[in-house]
Amino acid sequence: MSAHLLTVDGISKSFRGLRAVSAASLTVPQGSIVSLIGPNGAGKTTCFNMIAGVFKPDEGSISFEGRRIDGLRPDLICHAGIGRTFQIVKPFKELTALQNVIVGALRTEPDVRVARRKAEAVLDRLGMLDKRDQPAAQLTLPERKRLEVARALATEPKLLLLDEVMAGLRPTETDQMVAVFKELNRQGVTILLIEHVMRAVMALSQQVVVLHHGQVIARGAPEEVVRDPAVLECYLGEEAEV
Amino acid sequence: MISRLVDGVPRRALILLGLFLALLLVAPLLVDGYILSILILVLYFAYTGQAWNVMMGFAGQLSLGHSLYVGVAAYTAAALYVHFGIGPWAGVWLAILISVACGLFIGFLAFRFGISGVYFALLTIAFAEFTRVGFDHFDWVNGSGGFFLPVTQYSVNDPLNLRGAPVMFYYILLAITVLAFLFCRWLLTGRIGYYWLAIREEPEAAQTLGINVFRYKMIAVAISAGMTALSGVFFAFYYNNLFPEQIFSMSRSIELILGPIIGGIGSLFGPILGAVVLTVLAESVTEIMHALGYDIPGIKQVFYGLCLLVVIIYLPNGIWPPLRKRLGLGDHS
DSSP states (O other): OSSSSEEEEEEEETTTTTEEEEEEEEEETTTTTEEEOTTSSHHHHHHHHTTTTTSOOOOOEEEHHHHHHHOOHHHHHHHHHHOOOSOOOOOOSBBBBBHHHHHHTTOOOOOHHHHHHHHHHHHHHTOGGGTTTTTGSSHHHHHHHHHHHHHHHHTSEEEEESSSSSSTHHHHHHHHHHHHHHHHHHOOOEEEEOOSOHHHHHHHHHHEEETTEEEEEEEEOOOOOOOOOOHHHIIIIIGOOO | OOHHTTTOOHHHHHHHHHHHHHHHHHHHHHHOOOHHHHHHHHHHHHHHHHHIEEEEEOOOOOOTTTHHHHHHHHHHHHHHHHHOOHHHHHHHHHHHHHHHHHHHHHHHHHTTTTTTHHHHHHHHHHHHHHHHHHHHHHGGTTTTGEEEOOOOOOOBBBBTBBSSSSSHHHHHHHHHHHHHHHHHHHHHHHHHHHHHHHHHHHHHHHTTTOHHHHHHHHHHHHHHHHHHHHHHHHHHHHEEEEEEHTTTTTHHHHHHHHHHHHHOOTTHHHHHHHHHHHHHHHHHHHHHHHTTTOOOTTHHHHHHHHHHHHHHHHHTSSSSSHHHHHHHSSSSS
């Protein structure tokens, strides 16, 4: 088994001739928090979708705990120990918040009553226990984002893929989420996140990978990356003063 | 396992359900033959609606071809009885098996190749339709001329062969309907129920949470087709005649699903309530028109149409969800 929990090696994906991701590589060490950043359309979500099994990479390989997982179906990826959230949230609208999370908890716990207790604990951890009986359709967007996280977390992943879960949150809410993820990470969950909110990226990540036009143009510690001239030019632009 | 059935169900709901069941149990003692025949129809639609609801209401797969399962099972059990003297309670297993196989075949074709929504519904219609045409030319069961079970006056009820008076059919069907209700409740409160609802709501998210979407859709189709097969067998032995034009027709499929749509798709009591409302009201309308001296062909269909219109406009989730709220019965019945 490698020291890296996740190893993405030279993956590419084209959609009708448009090369969305081009020979991108990244590694996520066990127990770390890694951020994947880049301008809109850089191929971040496509990368996620390949890791999560939505698309099979045209080239390259993805290994998780030393095992090849590229091309596996999303449900098998989940069973392998990778949980994900969707950038465009996909709650089970007619179900309550608690029921949403129970669905996730049932992966490891076939007994519904035990799964319910587990789901309650997860909701509590994300500060959403008071919303448990509300249908997901009635939740606000920030709540739905948190529900996405809760649902993924309930499947007990070793690696959590977070796709822009901070977007649309107020700064204080962002800080709360950052605290939640730090705590999760401390408990042993490795996290790979796509994020635009630099406040969260800077606070959370040990490592940042920058994607531009489907290619990795920089990687390193957050403080280094934000000073990288190539990154400044393509992406951060006016935020360069940070 | 038993406790799971009543877990979280308010006492009032249990009491009301008990009263309702008691009423159904004593009903045959209180009513004449005509009303009894309507009650049998109510139970038939309640049961079959429940079976359809497993696929549509739970797993979100719209089938407009459930007459296929009714028909195939009815013909199987009837042919076994007529040609080989095999009784319905033995024949029903083969009938279920064949129905389930049909369902799995259609499901496999659709789900393997990503056919869903309207296209899936069209596929189910297509299969029911060409099975109908096939049976029109199936000489072993007398093709389009119709297949008949021997009918005599029965002095004694013979439940083992499903030969007897309507009241016997009533109680057998009541038992089946109650069992189906409990079975569906059991399914819905278990892991499989949660998985179905997740697939119904958001298949992509469901898969991300580790659910094998294909497998659970196939299970839904199998259970729904298998349950529906039982109503087919019942149909054959109750009516004693089978015509491909009737039993496989699309209007039959539609008739079966009106109950759950009007009662409330996805709820457990919806199909039952829908069957009661539709059948009783439709028969009343026919009767009233008859008493007034009008015998208008197709009045029942017009009435079904009106009911559907009103429900879709004013109660898009069916009658039951708002009603249970008013009765204070919680969300899980």
